[in-house]
Amino acid sequence: MTDNNPNKVYYEAPPTRPAPVTQTGVIGWVRKNLLASWLDVFLTLIFTFIVVSAVVSFVVWTISNANWWAVSFNFRQFMMGGYEPALEWRLSVAVLFTVVAMGMAVAVWVQRIVRIAAGLIIFTLAFVWLVPALSTALIPIPPVYVAVGNAPIAVDNVNETARPRLAFVGRAGETITVQIAPISTDEQLAALTGFMDMPTNGMRVIAERRLQAAVTRAEIEAQLAAHAASPIRLLTEGQIARLETQLNRLIDIPPVTETLNFAQGGAVVEVLDADGNSIAPAVNLPTANERATFTLPADGWYILHTTGDDDTSINVLAVNGMQPLLQSSVLQPGGGFITNYTRMIDLFAIRGIRAVDDRAVPFFDYIRNQYWGERPFTTYLRLFLAPFLSQHALNLTYILLAGVAGYWALRAVQRWRGAAAGAQVATVALALTPAVIWIMATGLNVPDILNLTVVVGGVFAVLLARALGARFGRQPVMVAVVGAVAALAWGMPLAVFNPHYGFGLLALVNFFSPLLIFIFWVIGSDSYHASDQAEYNRQVGLYSVLTLTFLVVPYLLVQVFGVSPSASYPDWFLRQSDQRLWGGLLLTFILTIYGIVFSFPIGILLALGRRSNLPVIKYGCTLYIELVRGSPFITVLFLAQLFIPLINPEFASVPGTIRALVATIMFSAAYLAENVRGGLQSLPPGQTEAGKSLGLSGWQVIYYITLPQALRAVIPAILGSFVSLFKDTSLVAIVGLTDLTGFVNIMVVQPAFTGTRAEGLLFITLIYFFFSYVMSYVSRLLEASGSGSTRRI
Amino acid sequence: MSEENLLLQGHVPHVIGEPMIVCRKVNKWFGDFHALKDIDLEVREREVVVIIGPSGSGKSTLIRCINRLEEHQEGDIIVDGVELTNDVTNISAIRKETGMVFQQFNLFPHLTVLDNITLAQRHVRKRGKAESEKIAMDLLKRVGIPEQAKKYPGQLSGGQQQRVAIARALAMNPKIMLFDEPTSALDPEMIKEVLDVMKELARSGMTMIVVTHEMGFAREVADRVIFMESGRIVETGTPDNFFDNPQHDRTKLFLSQIL
Numbered sequence A: 001m002t003d004n005n006p007n008k009v010y011y012e013a014p015p016t017r018p019a020p021v022t023q024t025g026v027i028g029w030v031r032k033n034l035l036a037s038w039l040d041v042f043l044t045l046i047f048t049f050i051v052v053s054a055v056v057s058f059v060v061w062t063i064s065n066a067n068w069w070a071v072s073f074n075f076r077q078f079m080m081g082g083y084e085p086a087l088e089w090r091l092s093v094a095v096l097f098t099v100v101a102m103g104m105a106v107a108v109w110v111q112r113i114v115r116i117a118a119g120l121i122i123f124t125l126a127f128v129w130l131v132p133a134l135s136t137a138l139i140p141i142p143p144v145y146v147a148v149g150n151a152p153i154a155v156d157n158v159n160e161t162a163r164p165r166l167a168f169v170g171r172a173g174e175t176i177t178v179q180i181a182p183i184s185t186d187e188q189l190a191a192l193t194g195f196m197d198m199p200t201n202g203m204r205v206i207a208e209r210r211l212q213a214a215v216t217r218a219e220i221e222a223q224l225a226a227h228a229a230s231p232i233r234l235l236t237e238g239q240i241a242r243l244e245t246q247l248n249r250l251i252d253i254p255p256v257t258e259t260l261n262f263a264q265g266g267a268v269v270e271v272l273d274a275d276g277n278s279i280a281p282a283v284n285l286p287t288a289n290e291r292a293t294f295t296l297p298a299d300g301w302y303i304l305h306t307t308g309d310d311d312t313s314i315n316v317l318a319v320n321g322m323q324p325l326l327q328s329s330v331l332q333p334g335g336g337f338i339t340n341y342t343r344m345i346d347l348f349a350i351r352g353i354r355a356v357d358d359r360a361v362p363f364f365d366y367i368r369n370q371y372w373g374e375r376p377f378t379t380y381l382r383l384f385l386a387p388f389l390s391q392h393a394l395n396l397t398y399i400l401l402a403g404v405a406g407y408w409a410l411r412a413v414q415r416w417r418g419a420a421a422g423a424q425v426a427t428v429a430l431a432l433t434p435a436v437i438w439i440m441a442t443g444l445n446v447p448d449i450l451n452l453t454v455v456v457g458g459v460f461a462v463l464l465a466r467a468l469g470a471r472f473g474r475q476p477v478m479v480a481v482v483g484a485v486a487a488l489a490w491g492m493p494l495a496v497f498n499p500h501y502g503f504g505l506l507a508l509v510n511f512f513s514p515l516l517i518f519i520f521w522v523i524g525s526d527s528y529h530a531s532d533q534a535e536y537n538r539q540v541g542l543y544s545v546l547t548l549t550f551l552v553v554p555y556l557l558v559q560v561f562g563v564s565p566s567a568s569y570p571d572w573f574l575r576q577s578d579q580r581l582w583g584g585l586l587l588t589f590i591l592t593i594y595g596i597v598f599s600f601p602i603g604i605l606l607a608l609g610r611r612s613n614l615p616v617i618k619y620g621c622t623l624y625i626e627l628v629r630g631s632p633f634i635t636v637l638f639l640a641q642l643f644i645p646l647i648n649p650e651f652a653s654v655p656g657t658i659r660a661l662v663a664t665i666m667f668s669a670a671y672l673a674e675n676v677r678g679g680l681q682s683l684p685p686g687q688t689e690a691g692k693s694l695g696l697s698g699w700q701v702i703y704y705i706t707l708p709q710a711l712r713a714v715i716p717a718i719l720g721s722f723v724s725l726f727k728d729t730s731l732v733a734i735v736g737l738t739d740l741t742g743f744v745n746i747m748v749v750q751p752a753f754t755g756t757r758a759e760g761l762l763f764i765t766l767i768y769f770f771f772s773y774v775m776s777y778v779s780r781l782l783e784a785s786g787s788g789s790t791r792r793i
Numbered sequence B: 001m002s003e004e005n006l007l008l009q010g011h012v013p014h015v016i017g018e019p020m021i022v023c024r025k026v027n028k029w030f031g032d033f034h035a036l037k038d039i040d041l042e043v044r045e046r047e048v049v050v051i052i053g054p055s056g057s058g059k060s061t062l063i064r065c066i067n068r069l070e071e072h073q074e075g076d077i078i079v080d081g082v083e084l085t086n087d088v089t090n091i092s093a094i095r096k097e098t099g100m101v102f103q104q105f106n107l108f109p110h111l112t113v114l115d116n117i118t119l120a121q122r123h124v125r126k127r128g129k130a131e132s133e134k135i136a137m138d139l140l141k142r143v144g145i146p147e148q149a150k151k152y153p154g155q156l157s158g159g160q161q162q163r164v165a166i167a168r169a170l171a172m173n174p175k176i177m178l179f180d181e182p183t184s185a186l187d188p189e190m191i192k193e194v195l196d197v198m199k200e201l202a203r204s205g206m207t208m209i210v211v212t213h214e215m216g217f218a219r220e221v222a223d224r225v226i227f228m229e230s231g232r233i234v235e236t237g238t239p240d241n242f243f244d245n246p247q248h249d250r251t252k253l254f255l256s257q258i259l
């Protein structure tokens, strides 16, 4: 019965039906989002094609072509450059402290990412522990291939002899298994993949060429035959001529395995120790079915001694347990170089002279015995990823656990002392981080401690100036008093370090101290009231004593008791690190972190200065900001390199690292100033007016009302400019520093790693991306948590 | 007769005291634009003065000159015996005694309601944390929103925000309160709650200058109404005289448009 009633009435609710399959689920999603119109279909296909082809070729390259040893072998350099190995523990302390502080920050401010963070940590730990464990257990290390035989290996243009003695580095308990590779045809020879010595690779290449030539010949002959057999002309005369020349050019390569009598005879194998004594009786391997196994008694050098059992045949041995070695020179702490021999797969290294048979024995050298042929995914796992991960799994675990520990420590504080105390602890920890990193990285030697003492004296001088302002107001005579304080804070460090006035934190603080002292005096005098003097009396007294103590004690130590302000006492617990050696991520981080830390206050002062009513300050700041913003970072970098020694001849000894840091700070401060100024300008004028109408002074309005709001409003912009600062530091490579980018340039001139620029760049790209992403993520968290502009009325 | 009944009967003049604000021949220019012309005005202690006038007539400019948010170029302004000059000490002394409430509330959005009210107490009046918070809570009770203390301004309605702004100004114990169209940015149902607070304030004896278009309020609370027109005071009088018997043509026109 058909129901065509146009005014149908339902007396019962019609049954619910599922939506049509074509509209929901995967099909629906695809139809709606990917294939909604012909244009969409077209775009989807094009983009899928582009993405897939890019990703596929990339992944294929990563797995089967890239030489990741460039990264794993140079990992330390990527991380810290040539930082003194003896001081490396201090960097670990700095890293762990930072991570603990970050864990604390998560507990206080971004509790809601805890689940994601925990998931990521568990996943990472599982990945870095399980992947190496599983691949080591399941995938055998592919053998290395070594030619053996007493006859010369001469075929086509290859003219070699098998090396009867080959040195390698073994570890106690490892076994070396040797077998004749089952190769009797050229096809098998050409299909060989793995590490192989030069004779073997030579034979493999010839076999490959021969097979290739055969294929080409067959193709050409087929074309010519088809032409001859065809009733119509398939080819022009020219084409035929060209094909025939090509055919004639194909050299007749003799079959390799036949020529060299492959698999005709056997081999005798023996393993000798470094002194040339046999560690076990020699084993005769007549065919590919037998294998010889040797267990190594100790860590050290061994020699694989192989000979053919007749004088005509050649074989390729598959040797399991032998790894290629990379020879490298390492600077000794005491001076001079020492040679390192590093196994490529597990990076086990032996130092010093190769103690084998008066060095006459060649060793299984990574540079001459490369991995040839296709590299399957399992090999990639076993040779690259698994060793890399297992080398860093433990450190990574410590780092992640430090974060977890920081988190739980702070939760404990919160439970024990309340949320406010927790926030305080986390704030202090975060605020201390830059100081801890700096002290740990550079060391804290006598000169630094003297430096620090006078810096602290300067800080107390600033506090004293503020207290003086609050206690005595802006009386004219106070200008003289504050001037004296400023002169003391400025002149005393010079006196202390005379004539070794160096460059560092001290010079920076010293430069700004008179300015700061006067600013804080003015700020203090804003709260001058005849009524509440008791508190300020106390402060004036306290800070006078502290200022004098911290400025005078170093003076006495140096000028009276003869402590040298420049000698670095080498046995000191935190002895100084040579900043010239810094490189890699360490340098990148130092430039970024201290670029941020120092440019932040300078940027704020510049922004306020640019809004000042005093023309000199206003135009001075404007000029600075516009000059710096108008020049590329690279120019500022070069200028800092060249100009810093001109400021003061003493500064000629300032390492390039610090010069680059100064440039970074100068550069970043100008951009930050503009960000902050933008934030200040975005505030409605009513905010300042409301503050003023309540009787707050100009400085108080800035400090309590406009600056906090402006900074919150521009947090995303500020973090954004910090992300670009982080990436821009890569330009220091051009002025000769070996930060992450600079190191890639150095890496590719190592003989073992020529042509690995792509690997290096890809690796540092991942590092840059990781930290940039974390920074942007933090910025987004801050925005979402309402510290940004969301609290606006 | 109780105070309530007095109020119900209409206007109750305040007990007027000594001169609190004195303006003598005050002139103000914005560049070439003459914004205030020969303003002569005296406001006495406990007096409530309402200023009305068309847009752009200089009402805001006048009261902003009184606490130096704008600088006048000629004439004298004397507040509570202190003359407004360029001396920072005088300016801050005057601002300390003068509370101001703005049309746009101008609360500090990054601080809680409580911190909005305690900030200046602590850094200008130098009160301790506990003391200033107690004063803040008392004032919040007085304006009827003690339960909002921990919220941020963005979480309050306009009327509530304006009452916080009044509490913030009162926390400094000012002798004078200046109101610049405190209800113009509010929805009608919120206007009443703010006006109630202002009425209570007037009753408590605060010296007030109020710029407003709320004629009911002016009639009920003001001791004197001032009409301004293109930078000068055109007419002044008691509310009854002013509204029922305006002298100046411009005043009549304005009142006919607005009432």
Ligand SMILES: Nc1ncnc2c1ncn2[C@@H]1O[C@H](COP(=O)(O)OP(=O)(O)OP(=O)(O)O)[C@@H](O)[C@H]1O
Residues within 6 Å of the ligand: B030, B033, B035, B053, B054, B055, B056, B057, B058, B059, B060, B061, B062
């Ligand atoms: N900062 C300034 N710069 C230049 N001109 C200004 C400035 N502030 C106000 N004016 C001008 O001064 C005149 C008086 O402005 P004022 O804000 O005092 O008017 P008003 O009476 O408060 O008006 P409204 O009722 O619209 O608030 C107006 O013509 C205005 O354009």
Ligand SMILES: [Mg+2]
Residues within 6 Å of the ligand: B059, B060, B061, B180, B181
């Ligand atoms: Mg106005």
